[in-house]
Amino acid sequence: MRVVNVVDLMCLQDEGEHPHGISNARFDALFTSDRPVIFAYHGYPWLIHRLTYKRTNHNNIHVRGYIEEGTTTTPFDMAMMNNLDRFHLVIDVIDRVRSLGARAAHVRQDMVDARIAARAYTRDFGTDIPEISDWAWPY
Structure with a gap:
């Protein structure tokens, strides 16, 4: 198990999409390319999905966040x-x-x-x- 503290959400994007973005290689090194990722976020989950949808492991990213309950x-x-x-x-x-x-x-x-x-x-x-x-x- 690994815990990654994401302080700047824009780093989730590719470096070509945003100045704070990180490369695909760096993203995969942090979040893996083939394992489940549980992302705890105190906002709307769709934002994290939108920021990571082009990443290798996007199908394994499961965001827990505000669901208006x-x-x-x-x-x-x-x-x-x-x-x-x-x-x-x-x-x-x-x-x-x-x-x-x-x-x-x-x-x-x-x-x-x-x-x-x-x-x-x-x-x-x-x-x-x-x-x-x-x-x-x-x-």
Whole structure:
């Protein structure tokens, strides 16, 4: 598993399309040319697809982002409604990386259970689970 933090979305485009773009070779080195890529983005997923549609591995890029689900609720609950929470991302990895399969089935179930518990907690108490709401930013 690899985590790539994309700060400048324009780098997703080819270097010939945008001054901040990167070459196909560099893109493939970062995102691979043949493996699943799960892209967590707090905007509309179609933007990432539009920026990467000419790339080698475009068919394996799965974007999790804002899908206009939810209502007035907590920030983490909104992330869960849009399938962008940490639990769903782990489930997504397990489902897409074939070699994990049965070896990670218990972890997958733990993530499903954690999502259900977090949603229930928010419905009952109107706030996020303590593991989320008590977390302090490191800066």
